[in-house]
Amino acid sequence: MLDAIGVGSVGEIFDRQIPAPVRLGRPLDLPAGLPEQDVYEHLRALAQRNVSAEDELCFLGAGMYDHYVPALVDMLMERSEFLTPYTPYQPEISQGGLQVMFEYQTAISELTALPVSNASVYEGPSAVASAGYMARLHNGRGRFVVSAGLHPHSIATLRTYAHGFGVEVIEVPLREGVTDIDAWAAAIDEDTSAAFFAQPNFYGAVEDAAALSAAAKTAAEKAPVVIAQVDPLTLGILAPPGDCGVDVAVGEGQSLGNRLDFGGPSFGFFAAREEFLRRMPGRIAGETRDVDGRRGFVLTLQTREQHIRRAKATSNICTSQALNALAGVVYLSWLGRQGIVELGELLLARTHYALQTLTELEGVEALHSSSSSSQPVVREFALRLDADVAAVRERCAEQSINPGADLYALTGREEDRGGLLVAITERRTRADIDRLADVLGAAVASERQSQAVGA
Numbered sequence: 257m258l259d260a261i262g263v264g265s266v267g268e269i270f271d272r273q274i275p276a277p278v279r280l281g282r283p284l285d286l287p288a289g290l291p292e293q294d295v296y297e298h299l300r301a302l303a304q305r306n307v308s309a310e311d312e313l314c315f316l317g318a319g320m321y322d323h324y325v326p327a328l329v330d331m332l333m334e335r336s337e338f339l340t341p342y343t344p345y346q347p348e349i350s351q352g353g354l355q356v357m358f359e360y361q362t363a364i365s366e367l368t369a370l371p372v373s374n375a376s377v378y379e380g381p382s383a384v385a386s387a388g389y390m391a392r393l394h395n396g397r398g399r400f401v402v403s404a405g406l407h408p409h410s411i412a413t414l415r416t417y418a419h420g421f422g423v424e425v426i427e428v429p430l431r432e433g434v435t436d437i438d439a440w441a442a443a444i445d446e447d448t449s450a451a452f453f454a455q456p457n458f459y460g461a462v463e464d465a466a467a468l469s470a471a472a473k474t475a476a477e478k479a480p481v482v483i484a485q486v487d488p489l490t491l492g493i494l495a496p497p498g499d500c501g502v503d504v505a506v507g508e509g510q511s512l513g514n515r516l517d518f519g520g521p522s523f524g525f526f527a528a529r530e531e532f533l534r535r536m537p538g539r540i541a542g543e544t545r546d547v548d549g550r551r552g553f554v555l556t557l558q559t560r561e562q563h564i565r566r567a568k569a570t571s572n573i574c575t576s577q578a579l580n581a582l583a584g585v586v587y588l589s590w591l592g593r594q595g596i597v598e599l600g601e602l603l604l605a606r607t608h609y610a611l612q613t614l615t616e617l618e619g620v621e622a623l624h625s626s627s628s629s630s631q632p633v634v635r636e637f638a639l640r641l642d643a644d645v646a647a648v649r650e651r652c653a654e655q656s657i658n659p660g661a662d663l664y665a666l667t668g669r670e671e672d673r674g675g676l677l678v679a680i681t682e683r684r685t686r687a688d689i690d691r692l693a694d695v696l697g698a699a700v701a702s703e704r705q706s707q708a709v710g711a
Contacts, residue, residue, distance in 0.1 A: 307653075307658075308516075309516055311656070312656045312657060313656060313657045313658070313691065313692065314658045315658060315659050315660045315678050315679055315684065315692060316660060316661055316679060317635070317636045317661065317677060317679020318407075318458070318636075318661040318677055318679070319407055319458075319510075320508070320510050321510065321635075321679055322516060322679075322683055323489075323681050323682065324681075324682060324683055325513055325514070325515055325587070326513075326587070326590055328586060328590055329513045329583045329587055329590070332582065332586050333582055333586075337352050337353075338352070338353070338579060338582055339579065341353055342575075343575065344357075344555065347554045347555065351552065354541045354553035355541075355553050356578065356581070356582050356585065357375040357541035357553075357576070357578060358542070358543055359585050360373075360375065360376065360581045360582070360584060360585040361373040361375060361540065361541060363585050363588050363589075367488060367496065367527075367588070368486065368505040368525075368527040369496035369497065369499045370496075370497065370502075370527040370529060372527065372528050372532070372533050372536065372540070373525065373526065373527040373528075373540075374537065374538040374539060374540050374576070375539050375541055375576040375578065375581065376523045376524060376525060376526070376538065376577045376581040377523070377524040377525075377526055377537055377576065377577070378524055378577060379508060379520070379522050379524045379577075380407070380409075380410060380506070380507050380508025380509075380510075380522075380524050381407065381409045381410040381413035381508075382413060382524060382573075383485075383506035383507065383508075383524035383525065383526050384406070384407075384410040384413060384414055384452065384483070385413045385416070385417035385418075386506075386537040386571065386573065387450070387483045387506050387528075388400055388417060388423070388449070388450055388483070389417055389537075389571075390481075390504070390528075390532060390535045390536060390570065391449045391450035391480070391481035391483065391504070392421060392450075393535050393570055394449075394481060394531075395449055395478070395481065396449075397446075397447050397449035397478075397480070398422065398424060398449065399423065399424045399425075399426060399445070399447050400414065400418055400424070400425045400426065400448070400449060400450050400452065401426050401428060401440070401443045401444050401448050401450075401451045401472075402414065402426065402427050402428065402451075402452045402453075403428050403430070403435040403452060403453040403457065403463075404427055404428060404435070404669075405430055405435050405457030405458050405459065405461070406452055406453065406454045406457070406458065406485055407485065408458065408666055408667045408668075410452075410454075410485055411425075411427070414452070423449060426443050428440045428443050430457075430459075430624075433457075433459055433461040433623070433624030433638070434462075434463050435463055435468060437464070437467060437468060440453075441471040441472070441474075441475040442475075444471075444472055444480060445475075445476050446476050446477060446478050448475075448476060448480040449480060449481065450480050450481040450482070451468075451481070451482055451483065452483045452484075452485065453465070453484055453485075454484065454485040455484050455485070455487070455490075455497065456633070456634050456635070458667075458677075459623065459624065459636070459637070459638040459677070460633040460636030460637040460638060460677070460679075461633055461637075462494065462632045462633065462634060465484060465495065465500035465502065466495070466501055468482075469482045469500050469501030469502055470501055473501065481503045481504060481532075482501060482502050482503045483503065484497045484504070484505050484506075485505075485506055485507050486506070486507045487507060487508075487511070487635070488507055488509060488512055488525065489511050489512070489596070489599065489603070489635070490603070490634045490635065491596070491600075492596035492597040492598075492599060492600035493597060493600035493601060493604060493634070494600075494634070498527075503528060503529050503532070504526070504528040504532065505525075505526075505528070506525065506526050507524065507525055508522060508524060509522055509523040509524060509525050509577075509580065509581065509584045510522035510523075512583070513584050513587025513588075513590075514580055514583050514584070521577060521580055522577070522580055523576075523580035523581045523584060524577070525581075525584075533557070534570075535570045536557070536570075536571075537570065537573045538558075538571060538573045538576050539555055539557065539558040539576060540555075540556050540557040540558075541554070541556060542554055542555075542556030542557075600634070602682055603634060603635045603680060603681070603682065604632075604634055604635075606680045606684065606686070606689065607633055607635050607636070607637060607680045608633075609686065609689060610678065610684075610689045610692070611633060611637045613689060613690070614678065614692070614693055614696065615639070617693060617697040617700065618697065618700070619641060619642035619643060619700040619704055620640075620642070620697070621639065621640050622637070622638070622639060622640070623639055623640045623672075623675050635679060635681070636678065636680070637677075638672075638676070638677050638678075639660075639675065639676045639677075639678060640674050640676075641674050641675075641700055642674070642700065643699075643700045643703035643704050643707065644703060644707070645662045645663075645664065645665075645674060646662060646665075647703050647706075648676075648696070648699045648700055648703050649662065649676075651698075651699035651703065652695050652696060652699050655695045657691070657695050659676060659678065659692060659699075660676045660678035660679065661677040661679075662675070663676065678692075
């Protein structure tokens, strides 16, 4: 092979292609190799340092949730026709995969009340950022207005994308746990490309989506694209974004039939009004009829550079998360129209009970003053502890309970210092919530006593 291409060694190939200033110039600093069985033992020891949601009572959330996944999901995902194929470039032999995409798109459109859905993207934060880029292509303006209630990972991803195409990101503060609608309207001007909020927001509070959408569209003569990051499992009890004036609905699909799995993979969903159809990222499967009049499926639109001229591409999403999206549509089909309502009502009731129970503890209160009274929360809520959150979480972990996420560690906002974000799923029973109250109350009391002695 070296003779055929006219070089004397593999090293010469690198010398010709890679400039000397960017080459390392020394061997990699790696330890000596190990026998296979030693590597296995090393990796097993590393794996044992992890704690799964099966090993402790888990109230972690903040975007990824410990929901029950029925056996039906695994059974269908593990079928070889779904598990092994890649991109359905040849529709005539990819009808099953294309139909999965089509049915998934239909489910997401029905869930969000928006007419067009793509076949999924990587995950929630990149869906938010891709929606921003699509809005920029749509109207060419130079500002994004973002509610501080958007997930911090989504805000960070959006800022990263926006830097690349020269868009300024303006963050609007919260007032009593929800987006300050006056500041929201004041921040939107004629150069605003898109306005982003979350429903429910990162702190679990239900936003007035219709009011935010209306305020965004009347704040400037040239209305921005209104983008909502929505929690799909709450849409059984909350008004869908399409009915609230939202133009684009995106979100994280992990809670739809996908496990936590130590961080992934999952999928992001993306639905929009029809005017954005040709600029949506990823790809869209469509229904058609063949020459004999039989129902069939095709890849209708693909906006990424692999399929069209690079200068015309509007997306760099290189694939969909089709297998994970399959889990999503199987899960939604398993729940059904009534099941998703019942699940939402169950989450609402248990979240309300947990919030009431925990805020009765000494040294524990709602992070936002309205959260314990008038402001509704769904599945998740924010507390303020009169103790060091990291230390309290360590004390709870000793009792095999993860009480929730450290808000300040996630957001870095001073107003979130001392904050604990608690998530409730259908796997957390009333007895589990009572146990959390006992352990959390004792942990806070012990830590407050330790702090008093130390002072």
